[in-house]
Amino acid sequence: MIDMAMLSETQTRGDLARLLHTAVELSGRNRCEIARDTHIHKDALRRTLAGERSPSVGEALRILASAGMAPHAQLLLFLGAGGDLTTRWLQTDIANFFEELIGELPGALERVLGNQVHDVKPRWAKGTAHRVARLLADHIDELERKDAQLGDSHGIGVGGRHG
Template structure:
């Protein structure tokens, strides 16, 4: 059952303000520049960042984009995980991966599952998420092994020319 207290307006506004403020501060840009690029008045931006005013979804996306972060990924993280994940992943390759992954996932599920897409059960979500993470970890390990082998091969090849 969903805890409705998590969706209290003041709490959502404060959490979103914290995410947006972190993005603005991490950007290294002035608030005036961000306000201009996000097409929001600088005083409205100040009130959004302090939590005095709620940002619309469009404003939040534009503020994140003007701050140089992946807007959809951070809004998704904010909605499905926590503001802490969204803040921790600011300006990271992991955020870009998450944005690309979640953008591709619906069509990939339809393409791969075909008619089986209607057989998917919600109870499988957690296990599937862990399996995808393990597959990704294995993939990274394999790439690191290949890089190490290529590096060793390159070093021995270089050594042979200079020996």
Template sequence: MTKMALFAEQQVRADLARLLLAAVEASGRTRCDIARDAQIHKDALRRVLAGERSASLGEALRILAASGVAPHAHLLLFLVSSGDHAIAWLQSDLAQFFEDFSGELPSALERVLGNQVHDVKPRWAKGTAHRVARLLSDHIDELERKDALLGDVFAGVEGGHRG
């Protein structure tokens, strides 16, 4: 059961303001430039970043995009985990991976599961998330082994490529 206190307007506004402020500050861009690119008045941006005004969904996405971060990934992280994850992953390859992964997941599930998509149980989510993370870790390890092997092969050839 979801605790409704987590959705108190002031708390959500403050948490979203923290995320947006961190994105703006990490961007290295001026607030005026971000406001212009996000198509939001500079005073409205100031109030959003201060937590005095709630950002609409579109405004939040535009502010994140103007800040140079993966907007959908950060809002999704903000919604499903915590503002802390969204802030910690700002401007990282992991955030871009998460954006691409979460965008591809629904169609991949439908394509791979077919009619079984309706048999999926919510209780499987946590274990599946851990399994996907382990699979990704194994994939990274395999790529590192292949890179090391290729490095050894090329290091053994005097002068590199011969042609």
């Protein structure tokens, strides 16, 4: 069940303001540059970052992009997971991964599932998310094992010649 208090305008505006403010701060760019790039008046940007004004979706995307973030991923994370996780993921590879994943997923589902796309049940989402995360973790472990093997075999060869 969705907690409607978490969806209040005040709560949402404050969470989004914290996300956008943190993004701008992490970018290292000054607010005048961000305002100019996003075509938002500097006072409107200041009020948005302070949580006094709600940005449009386009404004939020432009602020995130101008700050060097993965804008679609950050906004989708904000809508789906809330402000805390989204803020923690700013300027990380996982945010960029999520941006690419979300961009590719609808088309991949249509290509792979074809007509079965209409048979997908919402109740499968949680299990699918955990399965994808496990698959990704296994893939990372495999790459690390291969890197270690390459490093060991390279190190033995070099050490044998020079040792």
